[in-house]
Amino acid sequence: MMKSKQSGITLIGFLVVAAVLGFFAFMAMKLVPAYIEFAGVVKAMNQEAESGGDMSLDTLRRDLAYKLSFQYTDDSTIKPSDITVQRGNNGAQMTVAYDKHIPFMYNIAFLVHFEKSVQLKSNVLQ
DSSP: OOOOOOSOOOHHHHHHHHHHHHHHHHHHHHHHHHHHHHHHHHHHHHHHHHOOOOOEEHHHHHHHHHHHHHHTTTTTOOOOEEEEEEEEEEEEEEEEEEEEEEEEEEEEEEEEEEEEEEESSSEOOO
């Protein structure tokens, strides 16, 4: 008669694996909304890049903020100073760069930096 040896994970091993997976799931729940928000920022920037005509920098910022409101972007995320326009030989290039502070647990937080540039079809006036 042969004795069969049991194989598999023990209860303690299962709890360790569950704790590690739970930690990473909690981290993802905190970080994923910031990346979804950034995808909305990119979409609004691409819409703004396609619009033509002459506009001032303040008008460009106001128009982008209006388009960001449709992308469920938090008003406190992007400040007008985070939107810059550089003029070059190819035209104007709009850059949005901002940092997102995401509380994690206790005194631990994530600081995520987002930056995107798009070429504008419109002329940006002083």
